[in-house]
Amino acid sequence: MAEDNRIPVTLIGLGSMGAALAEAFVGAGHPTTVWNRTAAKAEPLVAKGAVRAEAIGEAVAASDLVITCMTSYEATKQALEPAADALSGRTLITLNSGIPSHAREFAEWATGHGARFLDGAVKNVPQAVGLADTLIYYSGDKAVFDEYESTVKVLGGDTVFLGPDVDTAKLYEAAVGTTLLPALVGFFQGAAMLKKRGLEVSSxxxxxxxxxxxxxxxxxxxxxxxxxxxxxxxxxxxxxxxxxxxxxxxxxxxxxxxxxxxxxxxxxxxxxxxxxxxxxxxxxxxxxxxxxxxxx
Structure with a gap:
């Protein structure tokens, strides 16, 4: 990646997925600021070159591009509330779980504070972040996607823009994701049947x-x-x-x-x-x- 394309990025939320996203940015050479409510979760990333922000306002102010990866839109909003004024003029991308209506509500809140907004969904496990075939899709402000596509592509090579409606990424996440649990539960039932017979599930x-x-x-x-x-x-x-x-x-x-x-x-x-x-x-x-x- 060319040096002038290594734009500063702030990553908020350092659970297993958020930490993987931050590590991908650090590995690609982006100046990366990280913040998490439990500050200790930032230590492994700091050791690899990230900068830990002491406060959420400091984290938001550190980069024009702010990416959040938290458990829900409500958790994201609560984390960002103290720094809401600092969002004005910045780009905010959410990569948390949620449902379409919550994506729409959060987009209204974010743009109401002057942020440019894009929503997204990582359709893989944290260990797959950064791989060429990892699917991440986005929806919302197309201009934002076009501007930062090469930046976010370091998170997953299969980077897709689904459309201008801000809730489309969450709609597809829900539509595609409904397959997972029934399929796994079916596998678990089959596994129980084999186990009852004393057979290895791996077979x-x-x-x-x-x-x-x-x-x-x-x-x-x-x-x-x-x-x-x-x-x-x-x-x-x-x-x-x-x-x-x-x-x-x-x-x-x-x-x-x-x-x-x-x-x-x-x-x-x-x-x-x-x-x-x-x-x-x-x-x-x-x-x-x-x-x-x-x-x-």
């Missing part, structure tokens, strides 16, 4: 990976069906899954594992069948999540 991993790769391969087809609303090409019908519900409960009893976490999914299948989707492809379940539009 299942290669087959689970192949299964996830299969799911990956059909996502474009499922998405196309949902976009078009045509579910008639049923390579795996809702009725097929519905017919297996009783067997799944029997298996739980046979293998002595608790599968009660699946009950809401089974209710979803029953509702879909009741509404006439038995012969439709499994992608038609997306229709079950769409609430009827309210009439005036």
């Amino acid at each position: 299942m991993v290669p087959y689970s990976i192949k299964w996830l790769e299969m799911i990956n391969s059909i996502l474009p087809v499922l998405a196309e069906q949902i976009d078009s609303g045509d579910y008639s090409q049923a390579f795996s019908s809702i009725g097929l899954f519905h017919a297996a519900i009783d067997d799944e409960y029997q298996m739980g009893r046979d293998e002595d594992v608790d599968i009660s976490w699946q009950a809401p999914m089974h209710d979803l299948l029953r509702r879909a069948v009741a509404e006439g989707h038995s012969e439709d492809n499994i992608s038609a379940l997306a229709e079950m999540f769409l609430k009827p539009e309210k009439k005036d």
